[in-house]
Amino acid sequence: MESQPKHQTPTGQLFVVATPIGNLGDITYRAVETLKNVDLIAAEDTRTSRKLLQHCGISTPMIAVHEHNEEYAAGKLLQRLQQGESIALISDAGTPLISDPGYRLVRKLRSEGIRITPIPGASSVLTALCAAGLPTDHFRFEGFLPRSGASRSTAMQRVAESSETNVILESPRRLLSSLKNLQPLLEEVRELVVARELTKLHEEFISxxxxxxxxxFSEHAPRGEIVLIVAPCLPKVRGEIHxxxxxALLETAVMQALPPSARAKSVAKELGVSKSRVYDLITGQ
Structure with a gap:
């Protein structure tokens, strides 16, 4: 007699399972039990996830589902789910889909009537926010900023103008560059927090x-995964704008990277003047 899948049901379900962001002890009991009992684990990188599974005594088979094969894999996983199997989706660390692959998969499966069950747990965003000491009643998650071009300039301007706390994911290689790009846009007294190596031995918050x-960070090269948190912009008290x-604002590097219309719009919003006035100065009219 053939063995039956662990979760044989008329239609299986997908569990979206959060895993630790550093300290393996942060995995939840529910996550471990789910990973043990599903028929298959869809992992962003099976080599990375294997360390966690071995630590927790989990022998469930894995397949790789990442940004390069997600659309193809979705069809294969759908077939197995429709046959009654249950599958867990995990990323390399933290909560899947948060700046990680999985959105296309979840969307397709939901459209096919597959039940999606979240198993909550660690998240670098919330971990950093809760210990940073900056306002948390409203915050914006920016994820990883664009690496170059007008889209990066626009994102930087958005962060600078935001009346909410902004949470940015950053690599140690690009942290200094991002800070220098933000410098001409931020008020001199505006507070930022760099949280790095969260939940690990060398966890550090620098504000x-x-x-x-x-x-x-010019003297101490940053290491490890980084969350950069920027406080909300300060209330602006304006006098006459000359x-x-x-x-002066038009000549900043961030503004120079934008096309004329976008520069006029951004500067007008920042200084509280009309876009047409700014555009006239750009074009020399």
């Missing part, structure tokens, strides 16, 4: 102005 953080004020 200060953008100038202070640039000075610190053309010189507009020109």
């Amino acid at each position: 200060g102005t953008v100038a202070e953080l640039i000075a610190h 053309d010189e004020d507009i020109h």
Whole structure:
């Protein structure tokens, strides 16, 4: 007699399972039990996930589902789910889909009537926020910023103008570059927090102005995974805005990277003046 799948039902379900972001002890009891009892684990990187599974005594088979094969894999997983199997989706660390693959898979399966069950747990975003000491009643998750071009400039401007706390994921190689890009856009006294190596042995929270953080990380090369948190912009008290004020903002590196119309819109919003006035100064009218 053939063995039956562990979760034989008319239609299987997908479990979206959060895993630790560093400390393996942070995995939940429910996550372990789920990973043990599903028929298959869809992992972003099976080599990375194997360490966690071995630590927890989990022998469930795995397949790789990542950004390069997600659409193809979705069809294969759907077939197995429709046959009554249950599958767990995990990323390399933290909660799947949060700056990780999985969105296309979950969307397709939901459209096919497959039950999606979240198994909550660790998240670098919330872990950093709860210990940073910055406002948490409203916050914006920016994920990883674009690496270059106008889209990066637009994202930087969005962070600078935000009245909410902004949470950014960053690599140690690009942290200094991002801080230097933000410097001309932020108020001198605006607070930022760099959280790195969260839940690990060398966990560290460093807060200060953008100038202070640039000075610190110029002397101490950042290491490990990083979450950068930027406090909300300060309330602005405006007096008369002169053309010189507009020109000064137009000449910043971030603004120079934008096309004329976008520059006019961004500067007008920042200084509280009309877009047409700014555009006239750009075009020399």
